[in-house]
Amino acid sequence: MRKVQKENPIPLYYQLKDIILEMIDNMELQAGDPIPPERELCEIHGISRMTARKAIDVLVNEGVIYREQGRGSFVAEAKINQPITRLVGFTEDNKSRGKRTETRLLDFEVRPATKIYAQRLQIPEGSLIIKARRLRTTDGEPISIESIHVPKALFPDLTGDMLDNKSFYSLVEKEYGFTLDYAKQTIEPLIINDYDSELLNQEEEALGLLFRRTTFVKSGKIIEYTKTVYRSDRYRYEITLDR
Amino acid sequence: MRKVQKENPIPLYYQLKDIILEMIDNMELQAGDPIPPERELCEIHGISRMTARKAIDVLVNEGVIYREQGRGSFVAEAKINQPITRLVGFTEDNKSRGKRTETRLLDFEVRPATKIYAQRLQIPEGSLIIKARRLRTTDGEPISIESIHVPKALFPDLTGDMLDNKSFYSLVEKEYGFTLDYAKQTIEPLIINDYDSELLNQEEEALGLLFRRTTFVKSGKIIEYTKTVYRSDRYRYEITLDR
Numbered sequence: 001m002r003k004v005q006k007e008n009p010i011p012l013y014y015q016l017k018d019i020i021l022e023m024i025d026n027m028e029l030q031a032g033d034p035i036p037p038e039r040e041l042c043e044i045h046g047i048s049r050m051t052a053r054k055a056i057d058v059l060v061n062e063g064v065i066y067r068e069q070g071r072g073s074f075v076a077e078a079k080i081n082q083p084i085t086r087l088v089g090f091t092e093d094n095k096s097r098g099k100r101t102e103t104r105l106l107d108f109e110v111r112p113a114t115k116i117y118a119q120r121l122q123i124p125e126g127s128l129i130i131k132a133r134r135l136r137t138t139d140g141e142p143i144s145i146e147s148i149h150v151p152k153a154l155f156p157d158l159t160g161d162m163l164d165n166k167s168f169y170s171l172v173e174k175e176y177g178f179t180l181d182y183a184k185q186t187i188e189p190l191i192i193n194d195y196d197s198e199l200l201n202q203e204e205e206a207l208g209l210l211f212r213r214t215t216f217v218k219s220g221k222i223i224e225y226t227k228t229v230y231r232s233d234r235y236r237y238e239i240t241l242d243r
Numbered sequence: 244m245r246k247v248q249k250e251n252p253i254p255l256y257y258q259l260k261d262i263i264l265e266m267i268d269n270m271e272l273q274a275g276d277p278i279p280p281e282r283e284l285c286e287i288h289g290i291s292r293m294t295a296r297k298a299i300d301v302l303v304n305e306g307v308i309y310r311e312q313g314r315g316s317f318v319a320e321a322k323i324n325q326p327i328t329r330l331v332g333f334t335e336d337n338k339s340r341g342k343r344t345e346t347r348l349l350d351f352e353v354r355p356a357t358k359i360y361a362q363r364l365q366i367p368e369g370s371l372i373i374k375a376r377r378l379r380t381t382d383g384e385p386i387s388i389e390s391i392h393v394p395k396a397l398f399p400d401l402t403g404d405m406l407d408n409k410s411f412y413s414l415v416e417k418e419y420g421f422t423l424d425y426a427k428q429t430i431e432p433l434i435i436n437d438y439d440s441e442l443l444n445q446e447e448e449a450l451g452l453l454f455r456r457t458t459f460v461k462s463g464k465i466i467e468y469t470k471t472v473y474r475s476d477r478y479r480y481e482i483t484l485d486r
Contacts, residue, residue, distance in 0.1 A: 014438050025359035061434045062453075081429055085328075087484035116268035180486045186324055186479035189432030189450040191304045195257050207432040207450070210305070212479075236429035236455075239482055241330035243423045 001036075004045045012047050016055035024064065024075055035065055035073040061207065063233050081238040087183050087215070089169035099138050103167075106133040106145070106199075108160035110152060120214065120225040121151050128152035132163050135199055142200045143235075146228040154178075154223060168224075178217040185213045187237070192229060200231045208232050244279075247288045255290050259298035267307065267318055278308055278316040304450065306476050324481040330426050330458070332412035342381050346410075349376040349388070349442075351403035353395060363457065363468040364394050371395035375406050378442055385443045386478075389471040397421075397466060415466060426458040430480070435472060443474045451475050 001023065004015040023029045036044070041052040056073055059065045065073045086093075094101045109131050118125040129149050136144045148168060150158070155176060162171060172178050192200060192208040202208075211228045230237070244266065247258040266272045279287070284295040299316055302308045308316050337344040352374050361368040372392050379387045391411060393401070398419060405414060415421050435443060435451040445451075454471045473480070
Protein backbone atom coordinates (compact mmCIF):
# COMPACT_ATOMS: atom_id res chain seq x y z
CA MET A 1 0.00 0.00 0.00
CA ARG A 2 1.24 3.44 -1.03
CA LYS A 3 1.49 5.84 1.93
CA VAL A 4 -0.08 9.26 2.50
CA GLN A 5 2.32 12.20 2.21
CA LYS A 6 2.07 14.64 5.10
CA GLU A 7 3.77 17.48 3.18
CA ASN A 8 1.15 17.19 0.40
CA PRO A 9 -1.51 19.96 0.61
CA ILE A 10 -4.29 17.44 -0.25
CA PRO A 11 -6.10 16.46 3.00
CA LEU A 12 -4.85 13.17 4.47
CA TYR A 13 -8.27 11.46 4.51
CA TYR A 14 -8.59 12.32 0.83
CA GLN A 15 -5.18 10.88 0.01
CA LEU A 16 -6.06 7.68 1.90
CA LYS A 17 -9.39 7.44 0.07
CA ASP A 18 -7.51 7.73 -3.24
CA ILE A 19 -5.01 5.06 -2.19
CA ILE A 20 -7.82 2.62 -1.36
CA LEU A 21 -9.60 3.47 -4.63
CA GLU A 22 -6.35 2.83 -6.48
CA MET A 23 -6.05 -0.61 -4.87
CA ILE A 24 -9.60 -1.38 -5.99
CA ASP A 25 -8.83 -0.01 -9.48
CA ASN A 26 -5.80 -2.26 -9.65
CA MET A 27 -7.84 -5.18 -8.39
CA GLU A 28 -5.49 -5.63 -5.45
CA LEU A 29 -8.77 -5.37 -3.56
CA GLN A 30 -11.79 -7.04 -5.15
CA ALA A 31 -15.54 -7.28 -4.43
CA GLY A 32 -16.05 -8.89 -1.02
CA ASP A 33 -12.43 -8.35 0.13
CA PRO A 34 -12.00 -6.75 3.56
CA ILE A 35 -10.55 -3.25 3.81
CA PRO A 36 -7.68 -3.14 6.35
CA PRO A 37 -9.13 -2.25 9.80
CA GLU A 38 -8.99 1.41 10.85
CA ARG A 39 -6.32 0.87 13.51
CA GLU A 40 -4.11 -0.86 10.91
CA LEU A 41 -4.61 2.07 8.50
CA CYS A 42 -3.62 4.45 11.33
CA GLU A 43 -0.42 2.52 12.01
CA ILE A 44 0.60 2.17 8.37
CA HIS A 45 0.06 5.84 7.57
CA GLY A 46 0.75 7.44 10.95
CA ILE A 47 -2.66 9.14 10.89
CA SER A 48 -5.42 9.66 13.45
CA ARG A 49 -8.39 7.36 13.86
CA MET A 50 -10.65 10.21 12.75
CA THR A 51 -8.77 10.59 9.46
CA ALA A 52 -8.96 6.86 8.72
CA ARG A 53 -12.66 6.79 9.55
CA LYS A 54 -13.37 9.76 7.33
CA ALA A 55 -11.71 8.10 4.33
CA ILE A 56 -13.83 4.99 4.92
CA ASP A 57 -17.01 7.08 5.41
CA VAL A 58 -16.54 8.78 2.06
CA LEU A 59 -16.07 5.44 0.30
CA VAL A 60 -19.15 4.03 2.05
CA ASN A 61 -21.21 7.05 0.97
CA GLU A 62 -20.05 6.56 -2.58
CA GLY A 63 -21.13 2.91 -2.48
CA VAL A 64 -17.57 1.68 -3.15
CA ILE A 65 -17.31 -0.18 0.14
CA TYR A 66 -19.85 -1.29 2.75
CA ARG A 67 -19.68 -1.83 6.49
CA GLU A 68 -20.88 -4.94 8.29
CA GLN A 69 -21.78 -4.56 11.94
CA GLY A 70 -18.88 -5.92 14.02
CA ARG A 71 -17.08 -7.38 11.00
CA GLY A 72 -15.47 -4.35 9.33
CA SER A 73 -15.58 -2.89 5.83
CA PHE A 74 -15.58 -4.69 2.53
CA VAL A 75 -15.29 -3.84 -1.16
CA ALA A 76 -18.80 -3.64 -2.70
CA GLU A 77 -19.86 -5.30 -5.92
CA ALA A 78 -19.62 -2.93 -8.88
CA LYS A 79 -22.98 -1.25 -9.49
CA ILE A 80 -25.12 -2.40 -12.40
CA ASN A 81 -25.72 0.12 -15.19
CA GLN A 82 -29.43 0.63 -15.80
CA PRO A 83 -30.29 2.50 -19.01
CA ILE A 84 -32.99 5.13 -18.55
CA THR A 85 -33.13 6.94 -21.90
CA ARG A 86 -36.28 5.42 -23.38
CA LEU A 87 -39.82 5.98 -22.26
CA VAL A 88 -40.69 2.49 -21.13
CA GLY A 89 -42.46 1.35 -18.04
CA PHE A 90 -40.70 -0.45 -15.23
CA THR A 91 -42.50 -3.73 -15.98
CA GLU A 92 -41.80 -3.62 -19.73
CA ASP A 93 -38.18 -2.54 -19.20
CA ASN A 94 -37.38 -5.32 -16.75
CA LYS A 95 -39.22 -7.97 -18.76
CA SER A 96 -36.98 -7.18 -21.74
CA ARG A 97 -33.99 -7.92 -19.50
CA GLY A 98 -35.44 -11.18 -18.19
CA LYS A 99 -36.24 -9.86 -14.73
CA ARG A 100 -39.31 -10.60 -12.65
CA THR A 101 -40.95 -7.49 -11.26
CA GLU A 102 -43.68 -6.72 -8.78
CA THR A 103 -45.48 -3.47 -8.10
CA ARG A 104 -47.31 -3.19 -4.80
CA LEU A 105 -49.88 -0.44 -4.31
CA LEU A 106 -49.13 1.39 -1.04
CA ASP A 107 -51.93 3.93 -1.12
CA PHE A 108 -54.44 5.50 -3.42
CA GLU A 109 -56.30 8.77 -2.98
CA VAL A 110 -58.28 11.36 -4.90
CA ARG A 111 -57.74 15.01 -4.01
CA PRO A 112 -58.05 18.50 -5.47
CA ALA A 113 -54.99 19.76 -7.37
CA THR A 114 -52.88 22.31 -5.51
CA LYS A 115 -51.55 25.28 -7.51
CA ILE A 116 -48.29 23.51 -8.25
CA TYR A 117 -49.94 20.26 -9.33
CA ALA A 118 -52.41 22.19 -11.46
CA GLN A 119 -49.38 23.71 -13.24
CA ARG A 120 -47.55 20.42 -13.44
CA LEU A 121 -50.50 18.59 -14.99
CA GLN A 122 -51.84 21.61 -16.89
CA ILE A 123 -55.30 21.32 -15.38
CA PRO A 124 -57.45 23.86 -13.49
CA GLU A 125 -56.59 24.41 -9.84
CA GLY A 126 -58.90 22.43 -7.61
CA SER A 127 -59.83 19.85 -10.25
CA LEU A 128 -59.35 16.29 -9.02
CA ILE A 129 -56.13 14.33 -9.25
CA ILE A 130 -55.51 10.71 -8.41
CA LYS A 131 -52.39 10.03 -6.39
CA ALA A 132 -51.10 6.46 -6.10
CA ARG A 133 -47.93 5.31 -4.34
CA ARG A 134 -46.37 2.04 -5.46
CA LEU A 135 -43.36 0.00 -4.37
CA ARG A 136 -41.36 -1.57 -7.21
CA THR A 137 -39.34 -4.75 -6.78
CA THR A 138 -37.06 -6.61 -9.19
CA ASP A 139 -36.37 -10.28 -8.53
CA GLY A 140 -37.77 -9.82 -5.03
CA GLU A 141 -35.59 -6.82 -4.17
CA PRO A 142 -37.19 -3.40 -3.59
CA ILE A 143 -35.81 -0.81 -6.04
CA SER A 144 -38.00 2.27 -6.00
CA ILE A 145 -41.11 3.97 -4.66
CA GLU A 146 -43.17 5.99 -7.10
CA SER A 147 -45.92 8.52 -6.52
CA ILE A 148 -48.04 8.79 -9.64
CA HIS A 149 -50.28 11.84 -10.06
CA VAL A 150 -52.84 11.80 -12.87
CA PRO A 151 -55.78 14.07 -13.74
CA LYS A 152 -58.96 12.23 -12.73
CA ALA A 153 -60.70 13.68 -15.79
CA LEU A 154 -58.48 11.55 -18.03
CA PHE A 155 -58.89 8.38 -15.95
CA PRO A 156 -62.38 8.81 -14.45
CA ASP A 157 -62.89 5.20 -13.34
CA LEU A 158 -59.32 4.38 -12.31
CA THR A 159 -59.16 2.34 -9.09
CA GLY A 160 -56.33 1.19 -6.83
CA ASP A 161 -56.84 -2.41 -7.95
CA MET A 162 -56.07 -1.43 -11.54
CA LEU A 163 -52.64 -0.17 -10.42
CA ASP A 164 -51.75 -3.02 -8.08
CA ASN A 165 -49.12 -5.20 -9.73
CA LYS A 166 -50.04 -3.97 -13.21
CA SER A 167 -48.22 -1.82 -15.76
CA PHE A 168 -49.46 1.76 -15.73
CA TYR A 169 -48.30 2.47 -19.28
CA SER A 170 -50.03 -0.60 -20.65
CA LEU A 171 -53.21 0.58 -18.88
CA VAL A 172 -52.79 4.05 -20.40
CA GLU A 173 -52.43 2.67 -23.91
CA LYS A 174 -54.67 -0.40 -23.85
CA GLU A 175 -57.51 0.58 -21.51
CA TYR A 176 -57.61 4.33 -22.06
CA GLY A 177 -56.52 4.50 -25.71
CA PHE A 178 -53.76 7.11 -25.33
CA THR A 179 -50.57 6.93 -27.39
CA LEU A 180 -47.48 7.74 -25.35
CA ASP A 181 -45.24 10.34 -26.97
CA TYR A 182 -42.34 11.42 -24.74
CA ALA A 183 -41.45 12.40 -21.19
CA LYS A 184 -39.28 15.00 -19.48
CA GLN A 185 -37.45 13.59 -16.49
CA THR A 186 -35.34 15.47 -13.96
CA ILE A 187 -32.81 13.90 -11.64
CA GLU A 188 -31.82 15.03 -8.15
CA PRO A 189 -29.95 13.40 -5.29
CA LEU A 190 -31.69 12.95 -1.95
CA ILE A 191 -31.30 11.30 1.40
CA ILE A 192 -33.95 8.59 1.56
CA ASN A 193 -36.33 9.29 4.45
CA ASP A 194 -36.90 6.73 7.24
CA TYR A 195 -40.31 5.91 5.93
CA ASP A 196 -39.05 5.03 2.45
CA SER A 197 -35.76 3.44 3.59
CA GLU A 198 -37.63 0.79 5.51
CA LEU A 199 -39.63 -0.12 2.42
CA LEU A 200 -36.49 -0.05 0.27
CA ASN A 201 -34.43 -2.10 2.71
CA GLN A 202 -31.88 0.68 3.11
CA GLU A 203 -29.89 1.85 6.08
CA GLU A 204 -30.76 5.18 7.67
CA GLU A 205 -29.68 8.23 5.70
CA ALA A 206 -28.85 6.24 2.57
CA LEU A 207 -28.39 8.24 -0.60
CA GLY A 208 -30.92 7.89 -3.38
CA LEU A 209 -32.09 9.60 -6.55
CA LEU A 210 -35.34 11.46 -7.06
CA PHE A 211 -36.72 11.31 -10.61
CA ARG A 212 -39.60 13.59 -11.56
CA ARG A 213 -41.30 12.56 -14.78
CA THR A 214 -43.86 14.46 -16.83
CA THR A 215 -45.30 12.26 -19.57
CA PHE A 216 -46.95 13.55 -22.73
CA VAL A 217 -49.28 11.65 -25.05
CA LYS A 218 -49.60 12.29 -28.80
CA SER A 219 -52.48 14.78 -28.39
CA GLY A 220 -50.07 16.96 -26.38
CA LYS A 221 -51.81 16.27 -23.06
CA ILE A 222 -49.91 15.50 -19.88
CA ILE A 223 -51.07 12.18 -18.46
CA GLU A 224 -48.83 11.89 -15.42
CA TYR A 225 -46.49 13.72 -13.07
CA THR A 226 -44.61 11.05 -11.19
CA LYS A 227 -41.98 11.33 -8.47
CA THR A 228 -39.86 8.23 -7.97
CA VAL A 229 -37.28 7.60 -5.27
CA TYR A 230 -34.63 5.09 -6.37
CA ARG A 231 -32.10 3.40 -4.14
CA SER A 232 -28.62 3.94 -5.51
CA ASP A 233 -26.49 1.26 -3.87
CA ARG A 234 -27.03 -1.39 -6.55
CA TYR A 235 -27.59 0.58 -9.71
CA ARG A 236 -26.14 3.44 -11.69
CA TYR A 237 -28.64 5.08 -14.00
CA GLU A 238 -27.24 5.41 -17.50
CA ILE A 239 -28.12 7.72 -20.36
CA THR A 240 -26.77 7.87 -23.89
CA LEU A 241 -25.78 11.28 -25.22
CA ASP A 242 -25.91 11.78 -28.95
CA ARG A 243 -23.95 14.44 -30.76
CA MET B 244 -51.91 25.35 8.41
CA ARG B 245 -53.35 21.83 8.39
CA LYS B 246 -52.42 19.88 11.54
CA VAL B 247 -50.64 16.54 11.93
CA GLN B 248 -52.90 13.66 12.96
CA LYS B 249 -51.53 11.63 15.86
CA GLU B 250 -53.77 8.61 15.12
CA ASN B 251 -52.37 8.45 11.54
CA PRO B 252 -49.75 5.65 11.12
CA ILE B 253 -47.56 7.95 8.94
CA PRO B 254 -44.70 9.33 11.11
CA LEU B 255 -45.40 12.82 12.49
CA TYR B 256 -42.26 14.42 10.98
CA TYR B 257 -43.30 13.07 7.62
CA GLN B 258 -46.82 14.46 7.94
CA LEU B 259 -45.39 17.86 8.92
CA LYS B 260 -43.02 17.78 5.98
CA ASP B 261 -45.97 17.07 3.67
CA ILE B 262 -47.96 19.93 5.21
CA ILE B 263 -45.12 22.39 4.58
CA LEU B 264 -44.67 21.06 1.04
CA GLU B 265 -48.40 21.51 0.47
CA MET B 266 -48.16 25.16 1.59
CA ILE B 267 -45.32 25.67 -0.89
CA ASP B 268 -47.30 23.86 -3.60
CA ASN B 269 -50.25 26.17 -2.91
CA MET B 270 -47.95 29.16 -2.93
CA GLU B 271 -49.03 30.07 0.60
CA LEU B 272 -45.26 29.99 1.13
CA GLN B 273 -43.11 31.34 -1.69
CA ALA B 274 -39.37 31.57 -2.48
CA GLY B 275 -37.67 33.62 0.23
CA ASP B 276 -40.55 33.33 2.72
CA PRO B 277 -39.62 32.23 6.24
CA ILE B 278 -40.80 28.82 7.51
CA PRO B 279 -42.50 29.13 10.92
CA PRO B 280 -39.85 28.69 13.64
CA GLU B 281 -39.48 25.22 15.18
CA ARG B 282 -40.98 26.20 18.55
CA GLU B 283 -44.03 27.59 16.76
CA LEU B 284 -44.40 24.36 14.75
CA CYS B 285 -44.18 22.43 18.04
CA GLU B 286 -46.97 24.51 19.61
CA ILE B 287 -49.29 24.38 16.60
CA HIS B 288 -48.97 20.63 16.17
CA GLY B 289 -48.30 19.53 19.73
CA ILE B 290 -45.12 17.74 18.64
CA SER B 291 -41.59 17.50 20.03
CA ARG B 292 -38.76 19.75 18.97
CA MET B 293 -36.99 16.73 17.48
CA THR B 294 -39.95 15.96 15.23
CA ALA B 295 -40.16 19.53 13.97
CA ARG B 296 -36.41 19.62 13.34
CA LYS B 297 -36.52 16.34 11.45
CA ALA B 298 -39.23 17.64 9.08
CA ILE B 299 -37.11 20.73 8.40
CA ASP B 300 -33.93 18.63 7.95
CA VAL B 301 -35.58 16.50 5.28
CA LEU B 302 -36.77 19.58 3.39
CA VAL B 303 -33.28 21.13 3.64
CA ASN B 304 -31.71 17.93 2.29
CA GLU B 305 -34.14 17.97 -0.60
CA GLY B 306 -33.20 21.55 -1.43
CA VAL B 307 -36.77 22.80 -0.87
CA ILE B 308 -35.81 25.08 2.00
CA TYR B 309 -32.52 26.47 3.29
CA ARG B 310 -31.29 27.52 6.72
CA GLU B 311 -29.59 30.82 7.52
CA GLN B 312 -27.39 30.91 10.60
CA GLY B 313 -29.33 32.63 13.39
CA ARG B 314 -32.17 33.72 11.08
CA GLY B 315 -34.19 30.54 10.56
CA SER B 316 -35.36 28.60 7.51
CA PHE B 317 -36.66 29.94 4.23
CA VAL B 318 -38.27 28.60 1.08
CA ALA B 319 -35.60 28.09 -1.62
CA GLU B 320 -35.87 29.27 -5.21
CA ALA B 321 -37.14 26.53 -7.50
CA LYS B 322 -34.23 24.69 -9.10
CA ILE B 323 -33.39 25.39 -12.73
CA ASN B 324 -33.84 22.48 -15.17
CA GLN B 325 -30.64 21.81 -17.07
CA PRO B 326 -31.00 19.49 -20.09
CA ILE B 327 -28.27 16.86 -20.33
CA THR B 328 -29.36 14.63 -23.18
CA ARG B 329 -27.05 15.86 -25.95
CA LEU B 330 -23.31 15.35 -26.21
CA VAL B 331 -22.18 18.94 -26.00
CA GLY B 332 -19.39 20.42 -24.01
CA PHE B 333 -20.01 22.64 -21.02
CA THR B 334 -18.72 25.74 -22.84
CA GLU B 335 -20.78 25.16 -25.98
CA ASP B 336 -23.90 24.27 -23.98
CA ASN B 337 -23.78 27.37 -21.81
CA LYS B 338 -22.92 29.66 -24.69
CA SER B 339 -26.09 28.54 -26.47
CA ARG B 340 -28.03 29.67 -23.39
CA GLY B 341 -26.27 33.03 -23.17
CA LYS B 342 -24.18 32.19 -20.14
CA ARG B 343 -20.57 33.11 -19.49
CA THR B 344 -18.44 30.17 -18.43
CA GLU B 345 -14.96 29.67 -17.09
CA THR B 346 -12.95 26.49 -16.70
CA ARG B 347 -10.00 26.61 -14.33
CA LEU B 348 -7.38 23.89 -14.49
CA LEU B 349 -6.79 22.53 -10.96
CA ASP B 350 -4.16 19.92 -11.75
CA PHE B 351 -2.67 17.97 -14.60
CA GLU B 352 -0.69 14.76 -14.43
CA VAL B 353 0.48 11.88 -16.58
CA ARG B 354 0.41 8.42 -15.06
CA PRO B 355 0.24 4.75 -16.04
CA ALA B 356 -3.27 3.30 -16.45
CA THR B 357 -4.45 1.10 -13.59
CA LYS B 358 -6.35 -2.09 -14.51
CA ILE B 359 -9.71 -0.34 -14.19
CA TYR B 360 -8.67 2.67 -16.25
CA ALA B 361 -7.16 0.40 -18.89
CA GLN B 362 -10.60 -1.26 -19.15
CA ARG B 363 -12.45 2.04 -19.09
CA LEU B 364 -10.36 3.55 -21.88
CA GLN B 365 -9.77 0.24 -23.71
CA ILE B 366 -5.99 0.65 -23.69
CA PRO B 367 -3.22 -1.67 -22.42
CA GLU B 368 -2.62 -1.71 -18.67
CA GLY B 369 0.32 0.51 -17.78
CA SER B 370 0.10 2.69 -20.89
CA LEU B 371 0.03 6.39 -20.09
CA ILE B 372 -3.09 8.39 -19.36
CA ILE B 373 -3.42 12.11 -18.84
CA LYS B 374 -5.57 13.15 -15.92
CA ALA B 375 -6.74 16.75 -15.64
CA ARG B 376 -9.03 18.22 -13.00
CA ARG B 377 -10.99 21.35 -13.85
CA LEU B 378 -13.40 23.62 -12.01
CA ARG B 379 -16.37 24.84 -14.06
CA THR B 380 -18.15 28.10 -13.34
CA THR B 381 -21.23 29.71 -14.94
CA ASP B 382 -21.72 33.44 -14.58
CA GLY B 383 -19.09 33.41 -11.85
CA GLU B 384 -20.70 30.63 -9.82
CA PRO B 385 -18.91 27.27 -9.42
CA ILE B 386 -21.05 24.41 -10.78
CA SER B 387 -18.93 21.29 -11.16
CA ILE B 388 -15.49 19.71 -10.87
CA GLU B 389 -14.48 17.31 -13.60
CA SER B 390 -11.64 14.81 -13.77
CA ILE B 391 -10.87 14.05 -17.39
CA HIS B 392 -8.87 10.90 -18.22
CA VAL B 393 -7.58 10.50 -21.76
CA PRO B 394 -5.13 8.05 -23.36
CA LYS B 395 -1.85 9.90 -23.89
CA ALA B 396 -1.36 8.01 -27.16
CA LEU B 397 -4.33 9.88 -28.67
CA PHE B 398 -3.25 13.30 -27.37
CA PRO B 399 0.56 12.97 -27.24
CA ASP B 400 1.39 16.68 -26.93
CA LEU B 401 -1.56 17.74 -24.74
CA THR B 402 -0.54 20.20 -22.00
CA GLY B 403 -2.30 21.73 -19.04
CA ASP B 404 -2.37 25.12 -20.76
CA MET B 405 -4.41 23.69 -23.61
CA LEU B 406 -7.11 22.69 -21.10
CA ASP B 407 -7.15 25.87 -19.02
CA ASN B 408 -10.28 27.87 -19.82
CA LYS B 409 -10.71 26.16 -23.17
CA SER B 410 -13.30 23.73 -24.53
CA PHE B 411 -12.03 20.15 -24.48
CA TYR B 412 -14.45 18.99 -27.21
CA SER B 413 -13.46 21.79 -29.51
CA LEU B 414 -9.81 20.77 -28.97
CA VAL B 415 -10.68 17.14 -29.71
CA GLU B 416 -12.39 18.03 -32.97
CA LYS B 417 -10.38 21.02 -34.19
CA GLU B 418 -6.82 20.29 -33.00
CA TYR B 419 -6.84 16.50 -33.02
CA GLY B 420 -9.23 15.86 -35.93
CA PHE B 421 -11.57 13.41 -34.18
CA THR B 422 -15.32 13.39 -34.86
CA LEU B 423 -17.38 12.96 -31.71
CA ASP B 424 -19.98 10.23 -31.97
CA TYR B 425 -21.80 9.54 -28.67
CA ALA B 426 -21.22 9.09 -24.96
CA LYS B 427 -22.52 6.82 -22.21
CA GLN B 428 -23.12 8.65 -18.98
CA THR B 429 -24.06 7.21 -15.62
CA ILE B 430 -25.55 9.15 -12.74
CA GLU B 431 -25.12 8.53 -9.02
CA PRO B 432 -25.81 10.59 -5.91
CA LEU B 433 -22.92 11.43 -3.58
CA ILE B 434 -22.06 13.53 -0.59
CA ILE B 435 -19.63 16.17 -1.82
CA ASN B 436 -16.32 15.83 0.02
CA ASP B 437 -14.80 18.73 2.01
CA TYR B 438 -12.17 19.28 -0.60
CA ASP B 439 -14.68 19.70 -3.42
CA SER B 440 -17.33 21.54 -1.35
CA GLU B 441 -14.94 24.34 -0.67
CA LEU B 442 -14.29 24.77 -4.39
CA LEU B 443 -18.00 24.50 -5.15
CA ASN B 444 -19.04 26.91 -2.42
CA GLN B 445 -21.17 24.30 -0.71
CA GLU B 446 -21.87 23.58 2.93
CA GLU B 447 -20.37 20.48 4.51
CA GLU B 448 -22.01 17.21 3.52
CA ALA B 449 -24.03 18.79 0.71
CA LEU B 450 -25.60 16.39 -1.75
CA GLY B 451 -24.32 16.27 -5.30
CA LEU B 452 -24.41 14.12 -8.39
CA LEU B 453 -21.54 12.11 -9.85
CA PHE B 454 -21.62 11.74 -13.64
CA ARG B 455 -19.26 9.27 -15.30
CA ARG B 456 -18.95 9.82 -19.02
CA THR B 457 -17.32 7.57 -21.61
CA THR B 458 -17.08 9.34 -24.97
CA PHE B 459 -16.71 7.58 -28.29
CA VAL B 460 -15.49 9.06 -31.57
CA LYS B 461 -16.58 7.91 -35.05
CA SER B 462 -13.71 5.43 -35.41
CA GLY B 463 -15.13 3.62 -32.35
CA LYS B 464 -12.25 4.69 -30.10
CA ILE B 465 -12.85 5.96 -26.55
CA ILE B 466 -11.31 9.40 -26.15
CA GLU B 467 -12.24 10.17 -22.56
CA TYR B 468 -13.46 8.75 -19.27
CA THR B 469 -14.56 11.70 -17.20
CA LYS B 470 -15.95 11.87 -13.69
CA THR B 471 -17.80 15.07 -12.85
CA VAL B 472 -19.16 16.14 -9.47
CA TYR B 473 -22.10 18.55 -9.82
CA ARG B 474 -23.66 20.59 -7.06
CA SER B 475 -27.39 19.97 -6.91
CA ASP B 476 -28.80 22.90 -4.97
CA ARG B 477 -29.38 25.14 -7.98
CA TYR B 478 -30.03 22.75 -10.82
CA ARG B 479 -32.03 19.69 -11.67
CA TYR B 480 -30.56 17.68 -14.52
CA GLU B 481 -33.15 16.91 -17.13
CA ILE B 482 -33.39 14.21 -19.77
CA THR B 483 -35.97 13.61 -22.48
CA LEU B 484 -37.28 10.07 -22.85
CA ASP B 485 -38.57 9.06 -26.26
CA ARG B 486 -40.99 6.25 -26.80
